[in-house]
Amino acid sequence: MKNNKEKYLPLFISGGLLIGIVIGTAISMIRGEMGIWLSLGVGGGMAFGAISFLIFQKK
Incomplete structure (x- = not known):
C-alpha cells in the first residue's frame, strides 16, 4: 500500500x-531558439516538481 x-x-x-x-x-x-529553451524548460520543470515534492514530504 502506498x-x-x-x-x-x-x-x-x-x-x-x-x-x-x-x-x-x-x-x-x-530568444528565438525554440529547441534548447523548451527542452531546458521541460527538464527543469520536472526537476522542480520532484524537488518540491521532497520538500513537501518533509513537512
Missing part, C-alpha cells in the same frame, strides 16, 4: 512540467 503522500508525486511532477513548458516557451519566443 504512503498517503506518495500519491501526490505525479501531481507535483505534472505541475512542474506545465510550469516548465510555459516558461520554456516564453523564453524561446524571446
Whole structure:
C-alpha cells in the first residue's frame, strides 16, 4: 500500500512540467531558439516538481 503522500508525486511532477513548458516557451519566443529553451524548460520543470515534492514530504 502506498504512503498517503506518495500519491501526490505525479501531481507535483505534472505541475512542474506545465510550469516548465510555459516558461520554456516564453523564453524561446524571446530568444528565438525554440529547441534548447523548451527542452531546458521541460527538464527543469520536472526537476522542480520532484524537488518540491521532497520538500513537501518533509513537512
